[in-house]
Amino acid sequence: MANTLSGKRVAFVVAPEGTEQVELTEPWKAVQDAGGQPELVSTSPGSIQAFNHLDKADTFPVDKVVTDVSPDDFDALVLPGGVANPDFLRTDPDAVRFVRGFFSQQKPVAAICHAPWTLIEADVVRGRRMTSWPSLQTDLRNAGAEWVDEEVVTDSGFVTSRKPDDLPAFCGKLVEEIAEGKHRAQAKSV
Structure with a gap:
């Protein structure tokens, strides 16, 4: 696995405060x-806290x-959790546009x-199978996602997990999906 992502740039998007540290550092x-x-x-x-x-x-x-970069600059995106982090990001139009x-x-x-x-704010979950922290399941279903309670879920290059306990599976799958290199052909577009 040492060089499976050689040459790949991965954006980790976080708010100035509120990201769950282990959900940033372990995937990083x-x-x-x-x-x-x-x-x-x-x-x-x-810096971020x-x-x-x-x-x-x-x-x-x-x-x-986020205003100085484009998805063109990166090969993949990772969104760490924490309650405050995504709540802040979803209110920032530039962050939402970048994610979309x-x-x-x-x-x-x-x-x-x-x-x-x-x-959800980026309107990219409709029709996708995914998981999250359990309290988001109604929000995701209302946004058109198929929510499931599983350790890690992959839907055409889109990887989701529920919580810090799922990090080993999440990290393994995100590296695999970034390395695979088939996403432009298989992923659903918005």
Whole structure:
């Protein structure tokens, strides 16, 4: 797995505050370990504040601001969870537009926990089979998704998981989907 993502740039989109730290750091490490280049994209420059549930954790430097990048610049997108993170991102039109662009370009997207709130706002879940933190199931069904309670779900290059306990399966599947390289042909477009 050491070089399966060699040359692949992966955007990790997070709000300035509220991302669940382990849902950022574990997928980040998986991308790096596979030879990929993760980049932290946020709505403002500087650094982001991660959390361990409700407690402040570490800060991480922002590599790019969402208004300065395009999905064209990346091979895939990862959306970490945390309750506040996607709730903030879904209210930022530039972040929503950026996320929607990965689906329009049929690139791999991985989202865990509460992150699908941003995807609902981007109007990209309709007709897709997916999972999330259980409290989002009604929101996702109302947005047209088929919600299932499974550790990890893949739908044509789109990977979702429920919670931090699912991270090993989530990380393995997101690396596999990014490495596969068939997404432009198989993914559903918006």
